Amino acid sequence: MGSQLVNTLEREDPCRLQALREFYSGKRVVITGGMGFIGSNLAIALVELGAHVLIIDSMIPEYGGNTFNIEPIRARVKVNISDVRDRTSLNYLLQGQDLLFNLAGTLSHVDSMRDPFTDLEINCVSQLAILESCRLYNPHIKIVFAGTRGQYGRTSGKPVAEDTPMQPVDVNGINNVAGEAYHLLYNDVYGIRACSLRMTNTFGPRHQMRHPRQGVLNWFIRQLIDGEKIRLYGTGTQIRDINYVADVVEALLLAMSDERTNGEAFNLGGEALSLRQFVELAIEVNGGGEYELVPFPPEAKIIEPGDYVADYSKFHKLTGWKPRVSVREGIRRTLEYYRTYKHWYWGEHPAGVPPTPFENLPFGA
Amino acid sequence: MGSQLVNTLEREDPCRLQALREFYSGKRVVITGGMGFIGSNLAIALVELGAHVLIIDSMIPEYGGNTFNIEPIRARVKVNISDVRDRTSLNYLLQGQDLLFNLAGTLSHVDSMRDPFTDLEINCVSQLAILESCRLYNPHIKIVFAGTRGQYGRTSGKPVAEDTPMQPVDVNGINNVAGEAYHLLYNDVYGIRACSLRMTNTFGPRHQMRHPRQGVLNWFIRQLIDGEKIRLYGTGTQIRDINYVADVVEALLLAMSDERTNGEAFNLGGEALSLRQFVELAIEVNGGGEYELVPFPPEAKIIEPGDYVADYSKFHKLTGWKPRVSVREGIRRTLEYYRTYKHWYWGEHPAGVPPTPFENLPFGA
Numbered sequence: 001m002g003s004q005l006v007n008t009l010e011r012e013d014p015c016r017l018q019a020l021r022e023f024y025s026g027k028r029v030v031i032t033g034g035m036g037f038i039g040s041n042l043a044i045a046l047v048e049l050g051a052h053v054l055i056i057d058s059m060i061p062e063y064g065g066n067t068f069n070i071e072p073i074r075a076r077v078k079v080n081i082s083d084v085r086d087r088t089s090l091n092y093l094l095q096g097q098d099l100l101f102n103l104a105g106t107l108s109h110v111d112s113m114r115d116p117f118t119d120l121e122i123n124c125v126s127q128l129a130i131l132e133s134c135r136l137y138n139p140h141i142k143i144v145f146a147g148t149r150g151q152y153g154r155t156s157g158k159p160v161a162e163d164t165p166m167q168p169v170d171v172n173g174i175n176n177v178a179g180e181a182y183h184l185l186y187n188d189v190y191g192i193r194a195c196s197l198r199m200t201n202t203f204g205p206r207h208q209m210r211h212p213r214q215g216v217l218n219w220f221i222r223q224l225i226d227g228e229k230i231r232l233y234g235t236g237t238q239i240r241d242i243n244y245v246a247d248v249v250e251a252l253l254l255a256m257s258d259e260r261t262n263g264e265a266f267n268l269g270g271e272a273l274s275l276r277q278f279v280e281l282a283i284e285v286n287g288g289g290e291y292e293l294v295p296f297p298p299e300a301k302i303i304e305p306g307d308y309v310a311d312y313s314k315f316h317k318l319t320g321w322k323p324r325v326s327v328r329e330g331i332r333r334t335l336e337y338y339r340t341y342k343h344w345y346w347g348e349h350p351a352g353v354p355p356t357p358f359e360n361l362p363f364g365a
Numbered sequence: 366m367g368s369q370l371v372n373t374l375e376r377e378d379p380c381r382l383q384a385l386r387e388f389y390s391g392k393r394v395v396i397t398g399g400m401g402f403i404g405s406n407l408a409i410a411l412v413e414l415g416a417h418v419l420i421i422d423s424m425i426p427e428y429g430g431n432t433f434n435i436e437p438i439r440a441r442v443k444v445n446i447s448d449v450r451d452r453t454s455l456n457y458l459l460q461g462q463d464l465l466f467n468l469a470g471t472l473s474h475v476d477s478m479r480d481p482f483t484d485l486e487i488n489c490v491s492q493l494a495i496l497e498s499c500r501l502y503n504p505h506i507k508i509v510f511a512g513t514r515g516q517y518g519r520t521s522g523k524p525v526a527e528d529t530p531m532q533p534v535d536v537n538g539i540n541n542v543a544g545e546a547y548h549l550l551y552n553d554v555y556g557i558r559a560c561s562l563r564m565t566n567t568f569g570p571r572h573q574m575r576h577p578r579q580g581v582l583n584w585f586i587r588q589l590i591d592g593e594k595i596r597l598y599g600t601g602t603q604i605r606d607i608n609y610v611a612d613v614v615e616a617l618l619l620a621m622s623d624e625r626t627n628g629e630a631f632n633l634g635g636e637a638l639s640l641r642q643f644v645e646l647a648i649e650v651n652g653g654g655e656y657e658l659v660p661f662p663p664e665a666k667i668i669e670p671g672d673y674v675a676d677y678s679k680f681h682k683l684t685g686w687k688p689r690v691s692v693r694e695g696i697r698r699t700l701e702y703y704r705t706y707k708h709w710y711w712g713e714h715p716a717g718v719p720p721t722p723f724e725n726l727p728f729g730a
Contacts (some may be wrong), residue, residue: 117493125482125490136443166530170554178542181542182536185533187533188667189534303554
């Protein structure tokens, strides 16, 4: 239940682990969206590295927050339930902090088309509010922003480098372009150190499992565990570039701890597989399962971004980062996690909301 | 005082004028920002082409709106004072309209850094609101959006084509990237026909003359008329690509009337001159005047976008558009206009607000 990344580094790269401990030990770190998928995995690693972690999360039911996600560290983090759209709270909470992992944001392509204003408020207005708050009250903070491949929109299928023109195919992508750009601008103009990691499809433990709108890879895992036939749209040959969550956590930690990332955006990336290849691999690792091809629903087709292969050489050259966990191994770990903790994510508890009493959270601890 | 564009086309290109008349005659046309610089010049041309024009303008004092701008057509247009941030009014006003020239927006680089939220509300939130309004209440409308060279940020000084990566250097540029992207997205996803013209430095009659924050070229003209020494920042060798407003009006009319522009963004462009060359030319045309070089104020330096030369061949190839009015001739006409109507723009009336009684506007006419 501890940090997979820290365990892996202990075995494979103790020098890197040592460097990360030296950097993070005693640091005051905020994670917006810290109850969510990537945020909670990051929080667990940070606590094990000796950081003082403050999680900010809105716990909006449809999004990724789940109090069970931070079960391994619940006595060792502060949690503040608030929305990044709440400017006054942010102005208070960001004061005196050293580092900000700015992961709060909506991810759903479909939701952004159904309710574009909410997407705009969270991904543009709130990002600007966070930066203004830092400018006014904490200009010495460093920020790592969670960008997304959705910023690029449709690409040719060839590896995409960071200087590729961005032509998003949904409102979420457009807003993330702006959200990232504010960060890099505030770095350049006001010296508020910030960088962006443009993440690709990430899967692994602690992803919400109640609906597929924030990522299909984990949804396939749920369908396998439930013994359901997996449904792939179209021919299933759409290429996705896939990362396991522990590798993304390492990338976030490296980006934050390296001054040379300031003002820059970097792609992450891992194994480029078709969704069908991912599903076939998952069925193999699972030792069973089925899938079927179904026609694209029209609303999914029109914002389907097509094949995507990341060129992550810019980040690799700077930091040495590359994925450590194969998709196969990631699937094995993900199946194991959700087999064990399934009832905290879906099934027994309506809408998957865990019954953890709110009072038990270490508020102000 | 009538439309310079229409006068020019009568002499130089009667076939184009005929085509424009056929397209616009009887059309119901909305112009957001229609009391401003480009909007009012466009409104005058549209009225002369036989369109039924509805001007929507917020008349925010610091922006470009001036009731004197529509003096030549005041009995022949409808004017509705409202802000594009007012969603309910837009939902009503856009119903039943055929065409929308969507020109309302902030232009000031400096203002967008001082008050980034207002810039975001006007250039992102309101643009999305306009598009949602069209989607819900008038999906058959066509929209031309006013983009800007500021979307590109710093460029190499070589001619910039539309597929150049956009790296804005101020909040205004970031927000305009998003505002344009929403339009092209709604074209692609919902079939709401829209295109964007990325405008460069435009000068000419009807630009506000109270401060230089929305464009320096007209400010130089004011300084000449006032007999003041023109102040150029740095060496004055910054290259700007310059258009006269009548040519921009023609480009807007062509973009709207051509179905092949749907879903596309196009650069406009004209003569690439250094600011110093522009000023020297203006002094020559004026028959007198002086300038001096002064150091960049720090807040101007950091968002100075550097040299910019537009490649407008994409729009030229599609529509045949190219500038008809030289910078020299444009300066002559601009000097003449403001010499005659100076007191409506600055000087006698505090803050340049014209004393036209609001009641005289042909509301609901």
